[in-house]
Amino acid sequence: DIVMTQTPLSSPVTLGQPASISCRSSQSLVHSDENTYLSWLQQRPGQPPRLLIYKISNRFSGVPDRFSGSGAGTDFTLKISRVEAEDVGVYYCMQATQFPWTFGQGTKVEIK
């Protein structure tokens, strides 16, 4: 199985400041169709997860442009350009390149 490792696991951030989360996979996430199925999801307290970013850097419908994704191969990053109060929650990376799909442990973003 592909292991997804996120850092940090906790990220206290000042409102209006940037935040960054890293995700590393135990093997390349490049699929045989040449796509990389790496997604980022946000889970606010008491809510189901919500898709933010898919295929490394594509923002899903309705996602604010302060969220961006980057990376390639085995190393990926989610950035929030200016953290807002509504961004508090846990962020997960997920790979869907190979079954079984796997998630990172989650990174908790909270306001300082």
Place this chain on the structure above:
Amino acid sequence: QVQLVQSGAEVKKPGASVKVSCKASGYTFASYGISWVRQAPGQGLEWMGWISAYNGNTNYAQKFQGRVTMTTDTSTSTAYMELRSLRCDDTAVYYCARDGEMGATTDYWGQGTLVTVSS
């Protein structure tokens, strides 16, 4: 708009089975797959498996092989996840999620179904 509405909370005894439903609306059900993901209290997300609503093909996480069955009913646009031989550590919120288009996997999620396993 795309919606996935799950069945209500369940309380089961160890050894019993549970069947969670996920009713889809707002899109052509048979054109997309459905994943099931669970989350134990205070824990992260755990992928359980995937089913094609088009042809019923499934892929289960090895951890659940032999204990889980995922099915779909295209006539009612509903996906089901049955988990058998329940244990206390199966207590979790169970989510269904649509496997979206253009590689946007898990693009829409159900609200979750809490399954509590307790003697």
